[in-house]
Amino acid sequence: MKVRVRIAPSPTGEDLHIGNVYTALLNYVFAKKHNGKFIVRIEDTDRTRLVEGSEERILKSLRWLNLIYDEGPDIGGPFAPYRQSERLPLYRKYAEELVEKGNAYYCFCTAERLIEMRRTQKTKRELPLYDRLCRKIKPGDGKSRKEKEKYVIRLKIPEKGTTAFHDLIRGDISFENNLLDDQVLLKSDGFPTYHLAVVVDDHLMEISHVIRAEDWISSTPKHVLLFRYFGWQLPVFVHGPLLRNPDKSKLSKRENPVWVSWYKEEGFLPEAILNYLALMGWSHPEEKDIFSLEEFTDKFTLEDLKAVGPAFDLTKLEWLNGEYIRKLDESELKSRILNFYDRELPQNIVGKSVPLVRERIKKLSDYMPLCQFLFERPEKYEMDLKPYDDLLKSAGDRLKKITKWNASEIGETMVQFAEEKKIKNSGFFMVLRVAVSGRKITPPLNESLEILGKKEVFYRCQNF
RNA sequence: GCCGCCAUCGUCUAGUGGUCCAGGACGUCAGGUUCUCAACCUGAAAAUCGCGGGUUCGAUUCCCGCUGGCGGUACCA
Numbered sequence: 001m002k003v004r005v006r007i008a009p010s011p012t013g014e015d016l017h018i019g020n021v022y023t024a025l026l027n028y029v030f031a032k033k034h035n036g037k038f039i040v041r042i043e044d045t046d047r048t049r050l051v052e053g054s055e056e057r058i059l060k061s062l063r064w065l066n067l068i069y070d071e072g073p074d075i076g077g078p079f080a081p082y083r084q085s086e087r088l089p090l091y092r093k094y095a096e097e098l099v100e101k102g103n104a105y106y107c108f109c110t111a112e113r114l115i116e117m118r119r120t121q122k123t124k125r126e127l128p129l130y131d132r133l134c135r136k137i138k139p140g141d142g143k144s145r146k147e148k149e150k151y152v153i154r155l156k157i158p159e160k161g162t163t164a165f166h167d168l169i170r171g172d173i174s175f176e177n178n179l180l181d182d183q184v185l186l187k188s189d190g191f192p193t194y195h196l197a198v199v200v201d202d203h204l205m206e207i208s209h210v211i212r213a214e215d216w217i218s219s220t221p222k223h224v225l226l227f228r229y230f231g232w233q234l235p236v237f238v239h240g241p242l243l244r245n246p247d248k249s250k251l252s253k254r255e256n257p258v259w260v261s262w263y264k265e266e267g268f269l270p271e272a273i274l275n276y277l278a279l280m281g282w283s284h285p286e287e288k289d290i291f292s293l294e295e296f297t298d299k300f301t302l303e304d305l306k307a308v309g310p311a312f313d314l315t316k317l318e319w320l321n322g323e324y325i326r327k328l329d330e331s332e333l334k335s336r337i338l339n340f341y342d343r344e345l346p347q348n349i350v351g352k353s354v355p356l357v358r359e360r361i362k363k364l365s366d367y368m369p370l371c372q373f374l375f376e377r378p379e380k381y382e383m384d385l386k387p388y389d390d391l392l393k394s395a396g397d398r399l400k401k402i403t404k405w406n407a408s409e410i411g412e413t414m415v416q417f418a419e420e421k422k423i424k425n426s427g428f429f430m431v432l433r434v435a436v437s438g439r440k441i442t443p444p445l446n447e448s449l450e451i452l453g454k455k456e457v458f459y460r461c462q463n464f
Numbered sequence: 465g466c467c468g469c470c471a472u473c474g475u476c477u478a479g480u481g482g483u484c485c486a487g488g489a490c491g492u493c494a495g496g497u498u499c500u501c502a503a504c505c506u507g508a509a510a511a512u513c514g515c516g517g518g519u520u521c522g523a524u525u526c527c528c529g530c531u532g533g534c535g536g537u538a539c540c541a
Contacts, residue, residue, distance in 0.1 A: 191539085
């Protein structure tokens with residue numbers, strides 16, 4: 001079977017949601033593994049929730065993450081367009097076809113009636129389903145009424161029986177038909193609902209595997225019914241776990257950063273994010289925690305995916321990110337840092353500082369707090385330096401005399417100096433550190449002084 | 465409420481009838497190293513395998529029930 005999978009983000013948020021990244025990763029990896037196609041389809045059928053620029057940012061984030069898609073709204077493909085708002089006539093056509101076949105019907109109920117209906121259902125403790133009033137309208141009457149009245153098209157759910165489907169990781173799942181709602185397929189604004197659009201497009205785009213999160217399980221029977229009514233072949237359904245907040249609720253922006261842009265701004269590396277996500281619901285056969293996307297692709301199988309919703313743990317992501325930073329070679333890390341801070345930083349200083357910070361930062365954003373003093377003189381000092389005025393000045397004088405300005409010379413000189421002054425190394429180095437950087441936590445001192453240069457160090461020993 | 469999915473250390477997970485008084489990783493704690501902080505090394509604590517029944521010579525592993533968590537229940541996706 002030709003493998004074609006898709007992700008279907010809706011442009012209703014600030015950016016790509018990290019939960020969508022997870023689903024995208026599963027789809028991407030599955031496609032790559034089977035030499036299939038990974039497709040992005042934008043599901044922009046809800047005009048009320050549409051967010052300006054969202055689609056653009058979603059696509060940009062996918063690229064940033066290196067989840068490169070083969071077909072999509074901006075790059076086209078054999079089944080274009082890949083934006084549902086540009087496929088409207090299609091959905092109408094198929095919805096009408098269903099009405100024609102008797103598997104769907106026009107509904108003229110107003111929003112007010114539906115609200116009222118649900119209210120009574122609630123008080124009578126009945127199921128909150130559409131009462132199927134318009135299902136009784138004769139087909140001919142429906143056809144003529146729709147010419148002058150606002151209407152939607154609803155799916156006709158069988159009154160009896162069950163609708164079942166097979167999920168690749170959860171097995172057989174079945175639902176009683178009498179618990180299913182006569183779902184709206186075509187809204188009164190002419191846009192399809194997700195349910196219609198997803199089925200039509202998945203079929204038309206020849207999607208072989210529908211890999212999505214588990215919150216779609218309960219609407220899958222409606223999709224199955226649609227596939228059947230149309231006489232189309234069912235894709236393989238795979239419902240992965242839903243990422244959770246620490247309290248185990250569905251991952252939300254209230255409790256967790258969810259937008260990819262946040263992770264980018266925080267200095268997480270795309271490869272670390274993907275590696276971390278790969279650990280959700282799946283584990284490497286050799287119990288490895290760190291592996292590349294290629295290796296993940298090689299070892300991954302959908303069947304091994306667990307159905308439990310894992311909690312998203314930023315702490316572990318940070319650790320993993322640190323591991324990835326340490327694996328980067330110096331020039332690569334240098335350019336990532338330079339890239340991360342859009343403002344102009346002196347390349348040579350960043351380059352020299354890289355070996356000093358590589359083991360000290362977990363995120364790219366950790367760089368500046370640690371290295372700011374290499375670029376500008378400290379404004380504040382985390383320690384009162386008054387008592388050490390003389391000490392620092394004479395240390396400055398001593399440093400000035402060094403002819404070969406390098407870390408080891410500086411180190412030896414300072415150790416000797418501390419000895420002469422009968423101060424403990426650790427105490428002395430701390431005073432010097434704060435004088436030069438303003439901070440108690442810095443990269444190794446000698447190397448930092450080397451980078452700063454003799455003149456600047458001398459200056460900072462005199463002025464604080 | 466109803467329907468559905470799920471259930472191993474705090475978190476991510478391994479394991480599947482005996483080799484598991486449950487293994488790894490993050491985190492935590494202690495120690496080592498050290499000019500600070502990291503990194504690194506060593507070690508420790510941490511899961512009566514949600515509870516109760518079965519099946520079995522034997523269940524974390526199979527079955528049932530319960531409980532709990534989560535999801536769905538829209539002219540949102």
